[in-house]
Amino acid sequence: MIDIDKITKLIDQFQDHSDIEFIDTRIQNLFDRSFTYSKDQSPREINNHSQGIGVRVFTKTGYAFSSGTVTDSEKIIKQAVKLANITSFTSSPLEEFYSNLKEQPSIDFEVEVRGVESIIHSSYDDNLEISKKIAIGGSFPDLLNYRVELNSSVIDQWYLNSIGSKVHTVIPKIWSQINLSAIENHLQSDFQRFGHVGGMEIFDKIDPSEIGKAALSKLQTNLKAISFSQGTFPIIASGDLSFIIAHEVAGHMVEADSILKEGMMKDLLGKKIASEECSLVDDGTLRNGFGYSPFDDEGVKTQKTFILEFGLLSSYLHSRATAAQLGQEPTGNGRAMYYYEEPIPRMTNTYFTDGEFTIEEMIEDIKEGIFCEGSRGGATDPIGGQFCFNVEVAHKIVNGEIGESVRNVCCSGNTSHVLREIKAVEKDRSDLLPFSFGFCGKEGNFKGQKMTVGAIGPAISINQVRTTSY
Amino acid sequence: MILHEYSLDKHYSTIDWLMDIARQKYSIDELEIYLIGESRFLIKEEPLSSLNCQLVKADSLGLAIRTVKNQKLGFATTDLLSQDKIEKTLLAALEHSRPLPFKRSLFTETHQTSFNLKDKKLMDVQVEELLEQLKQASDELNSHQDIKYSKGRVNISYSYKSILNLEGMKCEEEKTLYHARMMGVNTKGEMSIENGDEQYSNNYDIDFTQLTSKAIHWINSTKAAHKKDITKETSIFMTSEGMASLLEPFIVSLYGDYSNKMFMENLQNSQIASSLINLSDEPQCSFSPFKSSFDSEGSKRNKLKIVDQGTLNSFIYDKMTAFTNEKETTAHSKRFHLELGGSTKPSFLDYKAYPRIGFSNLVLKPGEETLYERLQDVKDGIIIQHLGNTHSNNIAEGNFNGTVFRGSEVIDGEIVNGVTGLNWAGSVINLLKNIVWLSSDRKFYNHPESSTGFYLPFIEIQQKTNTFDLS
Numbered sequence: 001m002i003d004i005d006k007i008t009k010l011i012d013q014f015q016d017h018s019d020i021e022f023i024d025t026r027i028q029n030l031f032d033r034s035f036t037y038s039k040d041q042s043p044r045e046i047n048n049h050s051q052g053i054g055v056r057v058f059t060k061t062g063y064a065f066s067s068g069t070v071t072d073s074e075k076i077i078k079q080a081v082k083l084a085n086i087t088s089f090t091s092s093p094l095e096e097f098y099s100n101l102k103e104q105p106s107i108d109f110e111v112e113v114r115g116v117e118s119i120i121h122s123s124y125d126d127n128l129e130i131s132k133k134i135a136i137g138g139s140f141p142d143l144l145n146y147r148v149e150l151n152s153s154v155i156d157q158w159y160l161n162s163i164g165s166k167v168h169t170v171i172p173k174i175w176s177q178i179n180l181s182a183i184e185n186h187l188q189s190d191f192q193r194f195g196h197v198g199g200m201e202i203f204d205k206i207d208p209s210e211i212g213k214a215a216l217s218k219l220q221t222n223l224k225a226i227s228f229s230q231g232t233f234p235i236i237a238s239g240d241l242s243f244i245i246a247h248e249v250a251g252h253m254v255e256a257d258s259i260l261k262e263g264m265m266k267d268l269l270g271k272k273i274a275s276e277e278c279s280l281v282d283d284g285t286l287r288n289g290f291g292y293s294p295f296d297d298e299g300v301k302t303q304k305t306f307i308l309e310f311g312l313l314s315s316y317l318h319s320r321a322t323a324a325q326l327g328q329e330p331t332g333n334g335r336a337m338y339y340y341e342e343p344i345p346r347m348t349n350t351y352f353t354d355g356e357f358t359i360e361e362m363i364e365d366i367k368e369g370i371f372c373e374g375s376r377g378g379a380t381d382p383i384g385g386q387f388c389f390n391v392e393v394a395h396k397i398v399n400g401e402i403g404e405s406v407r408n409v410c411c412s413g414n415t416s417h418v419l420r421e422i423k424a425v426e427k428d429r430s431d432l433l434p435f436s437f438g439f440c441g442k443e444g445n446f447k448g449q450k451m452t453v454g455a456i457g458p459a460i461s462i463n464q465v466r467t468t469s470y
Numbered sequence: 471m472i473l474h475e476y477s478l479d480k481h482y483s484t485i486d487w488l489m490d491i492a493r494q495k496y497s498i499d500e501l502e503i504y505l506i507g508e509s510r511f512l513i514k515e516e517p518l519s520s521l522n523c524q525l526v527k528a529d530s531l532g533l534a535i536r537t538v539k540n541q542k543l544g545f546a547t548t549d550l551l552s553q554d555k556i557e558k559t560l561l562a563a564l565e566h567s568r569p570l571p572f573k574r575s576l577f578t579e580t581h582q583t584s585f586n587l588k589d590k591k592l593m594d595v596q597v598e599e600l601l602e603q604l605k606q607a608s609d610e611l612n613s614h615q616d617i618k619y620s621k622g623r624v625n626i627s628y629s630y631k632s633i634l635n636l637e638g639m640k641c642e643e644e645k646t647l648y649h650a651r652m653m654g655v656n657t658k659g660e661m662s663i664e665n666g667d668e669q670y671s672n673n674y675d676i677d678f679t680q681l682t683s684k685a686i687h688w689i690n691s692t693k694a695a696h697k698k699d700i701t702k703e704t705s706i707f708m709t710s711e712g713m714a715s716l717l718e719p720f721i722v723s724l725y726g727d728y729s730n731k732m733f734m735e736n737l738q739n740s741q742i743a744s745s746l747i748n749l750s751d752e753p754q755c756s757f758s759p760f761k762s763s764f765d766s767e768g769s770k771r772n773k774l775k776i777v778d779q780g781t782l783n784s785f786i787y788d789k790m791t792a793f794t795n796e797k798e799t800t801a802h803s804k805r806f807h808l809e810l811g812g813s814t815k816p817s818f819l820d821y822k823a824y825p826r827i828g829f830s831n832l833v834l835k836p837g838e839e840t841l842y843e844r845l846q847d848v849k850d851g852i853i854i855q856h857l858g859n860t861h862s863n864n865i866a867e868g869n870f871n872g873t874v875f876r877g878s879e880v881i882d883g884e885i886v887n888g889v890t891g892l893n894w895a896g897s898v899i900n901l902l903k904n905i906v907w908l909s910s911d912r913k914f915y916n917h918p919e920s921s922t923g924f925y926l927p928f929i930e931i932q933q934k935t936n937t938f939d940l941s
Binding site: 041042043044045046047048049050051052062063064065066067068069071072076079080082083084086087088124181186187188189222230260261262264321325338340342376377378379380381383384385386387388389390407408410412413414466468469470 | 526529530546547569662732864869
């Protein structure tokens with residue numbers, strides 16, 4: 001049991017030091033389980049339980065961050081104070097930043113998402129049964145291999161700061177992935193992902209075998225897919241791919257630390273950077289989104305932030321520090337992977353808002369193009385705006401109709417061009433299908449920080465995208 | 471500022487007690503204990519950030535236990551090292567134990583090995599001195615007209631690990647690591663690219679003047695980046711980082727547990743690369759800061775030839791994979807804390823990780839000529855420094871498909887401008903078979919996704935129709 005009152009008192013004691021402007025801490029109680037079930041290895045379950053504390057100390061002239069085990073809390077706070085006194089800022093709008101920190105109202109919140117107990121108390125047999133059902137959904141005679149991963153975590157976090165704020169959040173999450181491989185004309189591997197904010201009860205509502213069936217459908221399509229000549233084509237990106245366009249093509253560009261690095265979206269607020277069809281939000285409050293969190297890791301309430309409104313750039317995504325530096329308001333995007341990393345601007349659930357077209361209408365409008373579904377991942381250079389993402393399943397569009405399947409399609413381009421080429425967005429997708437997940441990596445203190453993010457949105461149609469298919 | 475020095479000796483009495491109760495109270499047949507303490511210190515200097523100077527310190531200490539009782543294997547970890555918590559961890563390992571897929575003992579080594587790469591000078595972090603060096607380096611970068619944003623960081627870490635078993639094995643390792651990196655954005659031209667250079671060492675011996683000079687060279691190599699037209703006459707070179715970013719997703723095809731389901735199946739003793747390629751895994755590579763003499767199961771490590779004159783010589787194994795497949799371990803067990811998302815890259819808290827397969831340092835034998843000697847003869851070429859998204863497309867087939875995020879254009883022997891936005895798709899085997907030249911100068915690059923060290927020369931690849939497509 002973590003003694004929160006003791007840590008609160010420690011913060012109060014140190015806050016009385018005349019040279020300290022502000023202290024905040026995150027205390028985490030982490031539980032995570034990884035269950036693996038595959039064709040040729042014994043099932044494996046790994047359970048981890050750990051605790052830790054991360055402390056940020058801001059003095060009049062410096063800043064430091066220190067972390068370690070909760071039992072060493074006093075030592076860690078002292079260490080952060082000592083280090084903050086060594087650093088010396090040379091030029092920065094510190095006064096504004098500190099007034100932003102100190103003038104925030106003290107808050108006291110407690111949020112626990114249901115499902116914690118079902119994760120912690122689920123047995124080896126429970127996990128094995130669900131994993132087997134997922135695998136059964138993906139079975140077919142020619143399967144070379146299958147591998148099911150069923151992961152769960154509970155992050156029980158206290159955010160405390162020196163103006164008396166306390167935010168206690170307990171967020172359980174589940175995510176699973178099945179990988180299948182087979183050989184026909186070529187060797188092919190495909191996967192299906194499932195993500196959920198909540199507990200194992202979700203498997204009473206959803207048949208796990210559907211996850212395996214979805215992976216199998218992709219595999220069987222891709223086994224028969226043919227190579228496709230490269231070029232620039234109109235594409236339609238389905239809802240389970242458009243999120244990666246929202247994320248990689250636009251989202252990373254507006255994380256405000258990229259703006260400070262001379263990123264391509266610098267000085268473009270209020271300017272038209274995308275087609276009028278294009279409105280884009282980041283919404284940490286979206287309860288069904290895998291990036292859901294009621295507060296960020298700086299004690300700021302998450303919100304629905306419009307990044308693009310009808311093609312105009314309307315907001316960056318901020319931590320407290322970047323907001324202060326750019327003279328804007330925090331947006332609840334100061335996120336950190338674990339207690340030993342510092343919060344930096346990160347996306348939550350980023351997606352295009354509903355448009356006015358059905359997918360059928362979008363397809364009818366294309367003479368020669370590609371219908372792309374699902375993402376195998378993507379990458380972005382947030383300074384220069386180059387991006388690329390790989391597609392799971394792709395079909396030719398010929399004269400307004402879906403044609404044969406093509407394989408290994410990769411789309412690439414530059415943000416400045418592609419956002420202007422979005423010509424239609426799917427309508428009636430306000431449900432934003434839950435049950436998918438994404439993880440986004442970004443530079444951290446020691447290695448990359450990997451954050452949970454939402455992975456769904458409406459389908460979009462883009463006039464011209466450069467594609468390769470090998 | 472003294473980096474925390476873990477006197478794990480004080481925990482050895484607890485470990486002795488743990489071994490006693492494992493044998494006598496719980497009748498455990500085999501036991502492995504993995505104890506690791508890590509202390510990391512980070513100094514960041516970003517002149518244009520509001521928090522332009524930051525100090526970060528992180529400490530962790532934890533223990534992992536593997537048990538074998540009645541042919542069932544258990545695993546559990548803790549960061550609470552009191553006797554009662556450790557006993558609970560032992561019970562958790564027994565409770566979660568599952569049948570072994572083979573009838574063979576796992577923890578039978580008896581050797582005692584000690585490996586020390588601790589630099590005492592590095593343990594006492596000279597914070598003010600390093601801050602001053604970073605500031606000077608940043609100022610040097612910012613004094614260049616076109617460099618608008620710069621940042622520098624220094625990571626210093628100390629780790630102490632010990633692996634023990636009931637048979638008397640005791641492997642101890644102490645290591646310090648020094649990593650410095652300078653980055654900047656050159657804003658000349660319409661498109662800016664972040665670039666720079668970095669250096670690793672186990673000692674307090676990084677020369678910031680030299681590092682800054684190299685960083686400026688690479689930052690300027692990508693100035694005014696554009697999408698270059700590639701013709702059949704364009705020579706294609708890759709840096710160590712560029713090659714590592716292309717190869718890294720495919721190294722799992724050389725793991726013993728993946729090999730028979732991926733494109734490398736049945737390719738042992740076959741030609742998979744140009745005859746110029748001699749690739750080894752070298753745990754004790756003198757140029758790597760990630761040297762070690764045993765793996766994370768305590769198995770002694772030696773150099774292993776992976777590709778010999780283009781022929782695939784060996785896959786790699788840890789104990790579980792080897793014994794399951796009736797083979798011997800090649801001492802390639804690593805412990806990476808499984809992050810949220812299932813990423814197997816090492817982060818912090820690696821004691822929490824279950825041992826899995828991984829390379830140490832992949833070392834490619836160099837050629838006889840430096841890159842700059844070779845470039846003298848190049849009329850039209852590109853040097854690819856970083857590829858994005860090569861990992862994602864149908865990895866089982868061994869194809870890559872990505873975009874050149876960072877590269878340089880070579881005209882008449884000179885690096886003139888940056889290159890970005892080129893698409894590149896192909897087969898990794900075809901690419902390896904078309905390597906036609908290796909430089910004599912090599913660079914160490916630690917790939918952040920897998921913490922595999924790559925010590926590679928610059929390479930040149932010949933373009934051939936239908937082998938790959940760069941456009």
